[in-house]
Amino acid sequence: xxxxxxxxxxxxxxxxxxxxxxxxxxxxxxxxxxxxxxxxxxxxxxxxxxxxxxxxxxxxxxxxxxxxxxxxxxxxxxxxxxxxxxxxxxxxxxxxxxxxxxxxxxxxxxxxxxxxxxxxxxxxxxxxxxxxxxxxxxxxxxxxxxxxxxxxxxxxxxxxxxxxxxxxxxxxxxxxxxxxxxxxxxxxxxxxxxxxxxxxxxxxxxxxxxxxxxxxxxxxxxxxxxxxxxxxxxxxxxxxxxxxxxxxxxxxxxxxxxxxxxxxxxxxxxxxxxxxxxxxxxxxxxxxxxxxxxxxxxxxxxxxxxxxxxxxxxxxxxxxxxxxxxxxxxxxx
Amino acid sequence: xxxxxxxxxxxxxxxxxxxxxxxxxxxxxxxxxxxxxxxxxxxxxxxxxxxxxxxxxxxxxxxxxxxxxxxxxxxxxxxxxxxxxxxxxxxxxxxxxxxxxxxxxxxxxxxxxxxxxxxxxxxxxxxxxxxxxxxxxxxxxxxxxxxxxxxxxxxxxxxxxxxxxxxxxxxxxxxxxxxxxxxxxxxxxxxxxxxxxxxxxxxxxxxxxxxxxxxxxxxxxxxxxxxxxxxxxxxxxxxxxxxxxxxxxxxxxxxxxxxxxxxxxxxxxxxxxxxxxxxxxxxxxxxxxxxxxxxxxxxxxxxxxxxxxxxxxxxxxxxxxxxxxxxxxxxxx
Numbered sequence: 001x002x003x004x005x006x007x008x009x010x011x012x013x014x015x016x017x018x019x020x021x022x023x024x025x026x027x028x029x030x031x032x033x034x035x036x037x038x039x040x041x042x043x044x045x046x047x048x049x050x051x052x053x054x055x056x057x058x059x060x061x062x063x064x065x066x067x068x069x070x071x072x073x074x075x076x077x078x079x080x081x082x083x084x085x086x087x088x089x090x091x092x093x094x095x096x097x098x099x100x101x102x103x104x105x106x107x108x109x110x111x112x113x114x115x116x117x118x119x120x121x122x123x124x125x126x127x128x129x130x131x132x133x134x135x136x137x138x139x140x141x142x143x144x145x146x147x148x149x150x151x152x153x154x155x156x157x158x159x160x161x162x163x164x165x166x167x168x169x170x171x172x173x174x175x176x177x178x179x180x181x182x183x184x185x186x187x188x189x190x191x192x193x194x195x196x197x198x199x200x201x202x203x204x205x206x207x208x209x210x211x212x213x214x215x216x217x218x219x220x221x222x223x224x225x226x227x228x229x230x231x232x233x234x235x236x237x238x239x240x241x242x243x244x245x246x247x248x249x250x251x252x253x254x255x256x257x258x259x260x261x262x263x264x265x266x267x268x269x270x271x272x273x274x275x276x277x278x279x280x281x282x283x284x285x286x287x288x289x290x291x292x293x294x295x296x297x298x299x300x301x302x303x304x305x306x307x308x309x310x311x312x313x314x315x316x317x318x319x320x321x322x323x324x325x326x327x328x329x330x331x332x333x
Numbered sequence: 334x335x336x337x338x339x340x341x342x343x344x345x346x347x348x349x350x351x352x353x354x355x356x357x358x359x360x361x362x363x364x365x366x367x368x369x370x371x372x373x374x375x376x377x378x379x380x381x382x383x384x385x386x387x388x389x390x391x392x393x394x395x396x397x398x399x400x401x402x403x404x405x406x407x408x409x410x411x412x413x414x415x416x417x418x419x420x421x422x423x424x425x426x427x428x429x430x431x432x433x434x435x436x437x438x439x440x441x442x443x444x445x446x447x448x449x450x451x452x453x454x455x456x457x458x459x460x461x462x463x464x465x466x467x468x469x470x471x472x473x474x475x476x477x478x479x480x481x482x483x484x485x486x487x488x489x490x491x492x493x494x495x496x497x498x499x500x501x502x503x504x505x506x507x508x509x510x511x512x513x514x515x516x517x518x519x520x521x522x523x524x525x526x527x528x529x530x531x532x533x534x535x536x537x538x539x540x541x542x543x544x545x546x547x548x549x550x551x552x553x554x555x556x557x558x559x560x561x562x563x564x565x566x567x568x569x570x571x572x573x574x575x576x577x578x579x580x581x582x583x584x585x586x587x588x589x590x591x592x593x594x595x596x597x598x599x600x601x602x603x604x605x606x607x608x609x610x611x612x613x614x615x616x617x618x619x620x621x622x623x624x625x626x627x628x629x630x631x632x633x634x635x636x637x638x639x640x641x642x643x644x645x646x647x648x649x650x651x652x653x654x655x656x657x658x659x660x661x662x663x664x665x666x
Contacts, residue, residue, distance in 0.1 A: 005378075097533040133559065190527050194522060194524065195524070197563075225464050226464040226532065227567075228531070228565050228608075229531060230527045230528065232562040233527070233561070236558045236562070254618070257466045281584070
């Protein structure tokens with residue numbers, strides 16, 4: 001959908017955190033990017049080859065991907081001049097920003113003049129159906145979290161990568177703007193109209209070979225007051241055969257909700273499984289993915305062992321340790 | 334907001350189920366409607382005075398309310414000619430249809446030519462916030478159903494009516510187009526963008542007097558694969574102090590989902606309460622509302638007694654018997 005390879009635009013990113021999208025592409029689809037483009041004052045650095053628009057074009061780049069969050073929700077004049085220059089050189093643009101490329105008259109004009117495409121991946125480009133709940137062929141796994149931003153996308157990508165390494169049939173299914181830009185397509189679930197949420201997830205994960213796995217990118221949490229409805233639509237639209245529990249053990253409260261604590265993994269397991277079994281009575285919780293990025297090595301390994309022992313489920317950090325245990329568990333279903 | 338009284342347009346409704354909006358207005362705000370308008374082949378009949386546009390105009394009608402779902406999401410030519418005639422006679426139009434009056438060029442032109450208003454109550458007219466989950470003052474009750482269309486709106490309206498009869502502080506909070514058309518305002522929850530669903534419910538049910546009850550109109554079902562995400566947003570955004578379980582015992586399968594059965598009331602109780610307690614640990618399931626419209630009197634009364642005994646909760650049909658038992662239970666919280 002979005003033409004590859006990309007040149008990754010880092011703009012004047014104030015820090016690495018702002019470059020989440022570009023980092024995701026570098027880590028999971030490095031073959032899709034020829035290099036990085038940084039403006040003066042840029043504090044993010046992917047460690048990729050530094051390229052001008054002309055050099056990247058020469059190297060085959062088709063799309064300039066905005067790999068960075070912008071400041072104050074405004075596409076600055078400094079960005080604009082780079083983006084327009086790129087369009088004039090024949091690049092498509094792709095962005096997951098809240099404010100849309102298609103709402104910037106000068107970008108639209110330059111895209112039209114040059115026959116280029118503007119991809120705003122935050123906005124649905126499809127009229128999704130109402131979910132039918134009909135049983136689909138193929139297998140699906142969904143990571144559900146104790147909170148938002150606990151590593152659900154990375155877990156799905158790591159399991160997909162591990163399966164493909166093993167020669168298994170496997171597809172990552174993106175449900176958020178970062179995932180969509182990394183993978184090239186998907187459903188921007190948090191921007192879908194309420195009635196069509198579950199239908200959009202069914203649309204994203206259609207019938208497939210019996211031995212094919214969809215790794216559905218999780219969103220929010222069933223225990224997060226702001227976004228639980230989105231998570232519920234993933235559970236019922238995704239019709240998972242397997243659930244992975246996702247957790248980040250160093251949080252002091254639910255993300256954005258100072259009055260709320262993360263649930264215990266036991267509670268998440270029981271609630272998520274009960275709800276998933278509404279659409280797939282055979283669904284199982286098969287493993288646990290812990291995000292240990294804020295723990296030291298010894299502390300992390302001890303924590304993984306403790307959880308694995310307590311919960312009786314394969315437990316890993318797919319980034320620190322690898323997703324092998326989770327894929328082993330899925331392969332046994 | 335919408336000018337009263339109404340003439341209720343039933344179009345060519347294939348059955349009474351399609352006339353849900355008109356039935357709601359007839360049952361809860363009969364003083365707001367002068368009569369009904371039926372086209373050839375209409376299979377719905379409210380038992381109200383049959384009127385032409387001219388007769389209703391004579392009787393004082395200000396707004397033609399589309400009280401019926403349309404087929405295939407298209408406003409047919411047959412409907413169009415009536416709607417345009419109504420605009421030419423000075424009627425406003427109000428509709429809860431998915432496809433909007435304001436997107437039909439001929440209706441917009443006729444409305445402008447005649448200085449009439451087009452009310453599309455399905456579309457949010459507010460930029461809702463992200464939910465915060467913060468504890469609010471006042472009391473809230475939500476009816477959660479074993480299925481869609483089991484009488485959740487009627488239950489809320491009946492409890493509100495009964496509380497106001499008793500001199501209690503009480504407000505019906507509409508979350509669907511029927512409720513909005515009947516009550517005059519509310520949040521069209523199924524049309525809200527996913528990320529803002531729970532926030533829109535918080536917006537709808539703000540801080541209030543400690544002895545004031547919000548009766549939040551339920552939507553969908555936690556067990557309905559198509560719409561469970563919407564229901565989840567009501568549970569977490571609504572922050573209910575009390576849940577009523579809603580059930581229609583004669584359904585052969587979940588509405589629109591031939592492969593799915595309704596859950597047992599015990600399952601609904603356990604799942605809904607667990608989820609509600611995420612945002613309000615003191616939430617209780619206080620009663621059961623059974624829709625016995627498809628049962629005979631003896632069968633209905635026996636069923637109510639059986640459920641009350643089995644579940645150990647006050648059980649009634651708020652339409653057949655009255656909402657008194659449920660209000661008694663709420664008053665004791």
